[in-house]
Amino acid sequence: MGSGLTQQQIDFFQTSGYLFPLNAISSTEAATLRGRIETYEAQSGEEVNKRLKIKAHLAFPWMCELARHPAIVEAVQSLIGSDVLLFGSSAFAKNARDIRFVSWHQDSAYYGLDPHDCVTAWIALSPATSESGCLRVLPGSHRGPDLVHEETYDANNLLARGQSLQGIDDNLAVEMPLEPGQFSLHHERTAHDSLPNRSDDRRIGVAFFYMAAHVRSTLGPRSAMPVAGVDAYGHWSRDPEPRTDLDPVSMEYLDSIWARYRDQAATIQAARRADQSAA
Numbered sequence: 001m002g003s004g005l006t007q008q009q010i011d012f013f014q015t016s017g018y019l020f021p022l023n024a025i026s027s028t029e030a031a032t033l034r035g036r037i038e039t040y041e042a043q044s045g046e047e048v049n050k051r052l053k054i055k056a057h058l059a060f061p062w063m064c065e066l067a068r069h070p071a072i073v074e075a076v077q078s079l080i081g082s083d084v085l086l087f088g089s090s091a092f093a094k095n096a097r098d099i100r101f102v103s104w105h106q107d108s109a110y111y112g113l114d115p116h117d118c119v120t121a122w123i124a125l126s127p128a129t130s131e132s133g134c135l136r137v138l139p140g141s142h143r144g145p146d147l148v149h150e151e152t153y154d155a156n157n158l159l160a161r162g163q164s165l166q167g168i169d170d171n172l173a174v175e176m177p178l179e180p181g182q183f184s185l186h187h188e189r190t191a192h193d194s195l196p197n198r199s200d201d202r203r204i205g206v207a208f209f210y211m212a213a214h215v216r217s218t219l220g221p222r223s224a225m226p227v228a229g230v231d232a233y234g235h236w237s238r239d240p241e242p243r244t245d246l247d248p249v250s251m252e253y254l255d256s257i258w259a260r261y262r263d264q265a266a267t268i269q270a271a272r273r274a275d276q277s278a279a
């Protein structure tokens with residue numbers, strides 16, 4: 001078991017479904033990693049949001065290394081046990097004065113994981129503030145029912161299908177501001193969102209989606225990256241880890257997983273809607 005969090009922090013997370021701020025890397029290291037993302041954007045000619053989704057770590061060895069950073073992994077182990085797999089990861093960037101946002105959603109509605117022993121770590125690579133549109137959470141929502149999302153396909157929504165929870169009371173939202181190099185944690189079922197960036201700098205973060213090794217896929221065979229401990233269950237095959245930046249083998253796999261994820265997400269939501277109308 002990792003010794004990352006105090007009992008008080010663990011209790012808080014279990015009650016509230018989130019925790020912040022925690023320290024991972026220095027602001028200088030965060031600036032270096034931000035630079036690597038921005039170099040990728042300059043070379044590829046597209047925003048990081050476009051391709052580095054769901055398994056962004058397959059693009060860069062440094063991202064796999066960040067996902068295995070002891071400060072992050074030990075905090076995660078404190079919450080879900082010592083045997084940890086990385087289910088996925090995404091880069092989320094909003095430009096300076098960017099009207100784009102992330103609507104209220106629960107990751108659990110789309111991930112197809114059972115049980116929900118899953119935690120997201122969101123690492124800031126630039127200042128994530130109230131002004132720049134830091135992550136917000138709805139405290140305790142991980143202990144409530146699974147909520148049904150409406151798919152809005154809003155072009156300004158950074159989520160693929162614009163999936164949105166309706167009727168959330170914004171007054172109950174808690175902001176999770178972070179300095180570059182710090183991270184927050186939220187449970188897979190915690191409702192969260194983020195508002196537009198009203199600042200003059202970009203807001204860039206990387207989200208890592210961790211699960212305990214005993215978690216199963218409810219969507220058929222899938223892969224994950226071992227992060228810590230042992231995998232005695234073998235529920236997941238292994239992600240092809242990149243040997244170099246933009247390794248063609250892992251990038252092809254990343255593109256196929258991203259396309260499949262969008263199809264599976266549609267199937268899950270259709271099944272939920274059918275269940276609801278039958279009830």
Ligand SMILES: O=C(O)CCC(=O)C(=O)O
Nearest residue numbers: 092102120122194205207
């Ligand atoms: O970066 C954002 O604004 C949203 C991130 C998010 O939805 C997540 O980490 O699960």
